[in-house]
Amino acid sequence: MHYLKFERIPRATISRLAVYVQELEVMEQQGLKVISSEKLAHLCGVNPSQIRKDLAYFGEFGVRGVGYYVHELRGAIRQSLGLDRNWNVVLVGVGNLGRALLRHNMLRKRGFVIVAAFDCDPFKIGEEIAGLEVNCSSKLPESTQEMNVEIGVITTPPERAQRAANYLIEGGIKGIVNFAPARITAPDYVSVEYVDFIHHMFSVAFNITQKQIKGLF
Amino acid sequence: MHYLKFERIPRATISRLAVYVQELEVMEQQGLKVISSEKLAHLCGVNPSQIRKDLAYFGEFGVRGVGYYVHELRGAIRQSLGLDRNWNVVLVGVGNLGRALLRHNMLRKRGFVIVAAFDCDPFKIGEEIAGLEVNCSSKLPESTQEMNVEIGVITTPPERAQRAANYLIEGGIKGIVNFAPARITAPDYVSVEYVDFIHHMFSVAFNITQKQIKGLF
């Protein structure tokens, strides 16, 4: 019997669950109904035990001898992660990257609804992008409180990231996703995540160098 | 005495080294000459021992009783990661995100030089972005071999990511950074990294949900 656990859930587990959801969505589109931990593991590039363990933190979602029902499992994971509802999001910094995010429907499809965008550049304020008017960032704190926004996305230059974060914190935001390559400080009650693709470039460069040293090329 | 180690280096270490470099660059701009592992750790949000351990994989870069010389340490880490040279990069998929990447000088500043961009859309082929002409993706394998390209960046829609990867692999690329939310398969000699910001959105949403359950709000 499975009792609700209050173990701390590894951050790596959360990250993998997101991958599982991704792959489950592909399967669902392909009309696949059932999947075993072994097959899913192979697709996601992990160990099958890992998948069963990750899922065990949240409940029992499979059928022994059969596997997991794709649709059901996707739903279960989404619910476990708190993704079975919409989240109001604001974006700070309407530059190249900010625009790319605003124009894509990827966020909305996953339940993250960008309800406002802010910039400090007077030339950008008033512009309309993807049906959203760019506002002056000084109005941010007020707006987020009014609109019940919980997550802020920072796409300003790195040296402005902390300032953007301060606005968001003042606005009562609970989580920040920072695309600028700069650490920011925030109170404990605010969750901060860093999206830093340069790290991944570094990683690849390092891996290639290593392989070269080891003579694999 | 420090002898060159052939231990496997944790992936997490690489990721942290990238953060250290980031912060060291900020310090250097501020004119700071010396930093202790304790202070750097605080800035990067990690444990001081962790920093010393991470660096120990590559050598001895500090001065006991003093700390690390900022400029020197930055150089040492960059060299350790294989970043003390330029890397030729190609980009596949000139959409919103691809353009944002092409327009930013962030990559070049770090030694990653985008030498060509490819798309399969006839309307985009021939267009010039940031001084680079968009080429037809069918020419990719040939071009990459000619230009001695080692890294490929994928910014196509997810369902096209594997195809893009295949072109890159055919072109003799050694590493791939994939921005599309889709796993890709590649031979062992190709390093693949995934940049998936949706995972970070999930993470933040999950953290907020957890805190709410625990009654922290």
Place this chain on the structure above:
DNA sequence: AGTGCATAGTGAAATTTTTAACAATCACCG
């Protein structure tokens, strides 16, 4: 030169995370 002080480097301990192994259980079949 010697002393004190600060901080890097390092081996061992603690903790966390992953993997392996297996008992439990479900669907299916005769």
Place this chain on the structure above:
DNA sequence: CGGTGATTGTTAAAAATTTCACTATGCACT
């Protein structure tokens, strides 16, 4: 309606990673 095969959930072992505690060493000051 019990046996069979498959695959989960779970416990135990292994591996990896992080943190601690301590030693070594360089610098500044006397």
